[in-house]
Amino acid sequence: MKLSISIPDYVQTTAKMLVDEGFECYLVGGAIRDLLLDKQPYDYDLATDALPDEMLNIFPKSVATGAKFGTVLSLTQDSKGEVHEVEVTTFRSEAEYVDGRWPSSVKFVVEIDNDLGRRDFTFNAMAIDFSIADLGGNKEEQLLNIYDPFNGITDLNMKLIRAVGTPIERFKEDGLRAFKACRLASQLEFDIEEETLKAIPRALPVAEMVSMERI
Incomplete structure (x- = not known):
């Protein structure tokens, strides 16, 4: 599905750095949900097939905030010179959760489907493909392709919170998810x-x- 969506220039710039180096890059997570609900996202998360070391070499300013989980923080300027943090994570699948919060191990993968399948709710398991978008221009609003393998847009329109896959499995993976559903x-x-x-x-x-403290 394609929709006209406004993405901040610094997010586009971060994505363009990856795409220009031949990597896939997607906007993922709650930002897409918020944009579809006409709400201002709190932050923007990207997912890519680039590995953490590759991202650290690509981004001029970055921090390896969670390298073992594939996460790098890019410090990217907007058109006004203000620096923003953009969290970028390598596509991954996860092993069994042993403490109700974190997976015992993660495996970096090359397909976005594996990454989206580990997420909590259907409307948080959508992705915008920046690899085929016109990035880095002054215009923020453009027609973008939303990849929605779990019918998150349908659930948004129906005002439903639905777990990805088997609900009890998603909740047992992360103890916060039950609270998050209610919130x-x-x-x-x-x-x-x-x-x-x-x-x-x-x-x-x-x-x-x-x-x-985490609730």
Whole structure:
């Protein structure tokens, strides 16, 4: 699906640096959800097939904030010279979660589908393909292709919070996800899809492992 969406110039610049070097780059996460709801995203996360070491060589200013998880922070200027942080993470799949918060290991992969399949809710598992976009220009609004393998746009239109794949598996992976579902339902005034809602009580033992500071 293609939609006209406004992306800040510094995000486009960060993506263009990767695309110009021959890598894939996608906007992922809650920013797409917020843009489709006409809300201002809090931040913009990118996903790429570039490895952390490759990103550190490409970005003029960057920090390896979570290299073992594939995450690099690019410090990119906008057109006014203000510096912004853009989190860029290598496509990855994850092994079993052992502490209710972090995977025991991650595996870098080359397909965006593997990366999106590990995410929490369908409307957070969409991606905008910057590899085929016109990047780096002054114009921020353009027609962009949204890759939506889990029908997140449909759930947004229906005002539904639906887990990706099997709900209990998603909640057992990360103890915060049950709380997040309830928080999003309140903030967005959405309903929680039936099977997703049923899985929340079953995930409470994992949720109890999360410290109060993280809730």
